Amino acid sequence: DTAVSQTPKYLVTQMGNDKSIKCEQNLGHDTMYWYKQDSKKFLKIMFSYNNKELIINETVPNRFSPKSPDKAHLNLHINSLELGDSAVYFCASSQEGRLLMNTEAFFGQGTRLTVV
Amino acid sequence: ELKVEQNPLFLSMQEGKNYTIYCNYSTTSDRLYWYRQDPGKSLESLFVLLSNGAVKQEGRLMASLDTKARLSTLHITAAVHDLSATYFCAVDTVAGKSTFGDGTTLTVKP
Numbered sequence: 001d002t003a004v005s006q007t008p009k010y011l012v013t014q015m016g017n018d019k020s021i022k023c024e025q026n027l028g029h030d031t032m033y034w035y036k037q038d039s040k041k042f043l044k045i046m047f048s049y050n051n052k053e054l055i056i057n058e059t060v061p062n063r064f065s066p067k068s069p070d071k072a073h074l075n076l077h078i079n080s081l082e083l084g085d086s087a088v089y090f091c092a093s094s095q096e097g098r099l100l101m102n103t104e105a106f107f108g109q110g111t112r113l114t115v116v
Numbered sequence: 117e118l119k120v121e122q123n124p125l126f127l128s129m130q131e132g133k134n135y136t137i138y139c140n141y142s143t144t145s146d147r148l149y150w151y152r153q154d155p156g157k158s159l160e161s162l163f164v165l166l167s168n169g170a171v172k173q174e175g176r177l178m179a180s181l182d183t184k185a186r187l188s189t190l191h192i193t194a195a196v197h198d199l200s201a202t203y204f205c206a207v208d209t210v211a212g213k214s215t216f217g218d219g220t221t222l223t224v225k226p
Binding site for chain 2: 040041042043044045048056090092103104105106107108109110
């Protein structure tokens with residue numbers, strides 16, 4: 001069983017389109033994340049949700065909108081895609097532990113988004 | 117703003133050799149993670165270091181944390197080809213947020 005699964009794995013789309021990436025975790029974790037990894041492999045957090053509530057939003061353009069229908073799902077919708085959005089997007093989850101600090105994150109397999 | 121610096125960013129080493137990857141961070145934290153990423157793959161957790169002086173070992177990898185120096189090390193002993201990957205450290209300062217280093221791409225050659 002896959003612990004954190006995201007779909008699709010690959011996404012090729014034209015500039016200006018709107019697309020969504022879905023993520024589900026079956027680990028019972030409280031916190032879910034979206035990370036962006038660029039072509040140089042730099043990894044940067046975009047959003048963090050705890051029990052369906054947004055707790056971190058890192059200066060991400062408004063075109064990106066996360067949605068968490070329940071604590072096992074965190075989807076990412078992107079409007080008006082731009083060339084610079086091309087990257088690998090990772091979903092992850094972790095468990096809130098002692099002193100509100102989280103355990104290590106478990107990552108999905110990534111979605112490679114290519115905007116042409 | 118928290119900065120996390122890894123060095124080196126690229127490391128090519130021969131099988132059987134030892135080497136250390138360094139992770140420095142700029143603000144107080146007592147929680148640091150090491151992850152491994154194989155090319156085209158996801159990230160996998162290697163170590164969670166929770167307090168000053170923490171040391172953890174798994175096979176040929178050993179990680180340590182010095183919170184006073186704001187430094188973590190990942191030591192590789194007698195490298196083998198299977199260790200070739202990109203290694204990331206990540207530091208937590210705010211609940212639910214990890215700041216990642218830029219990664220160290222390790223290539224182990226026969």
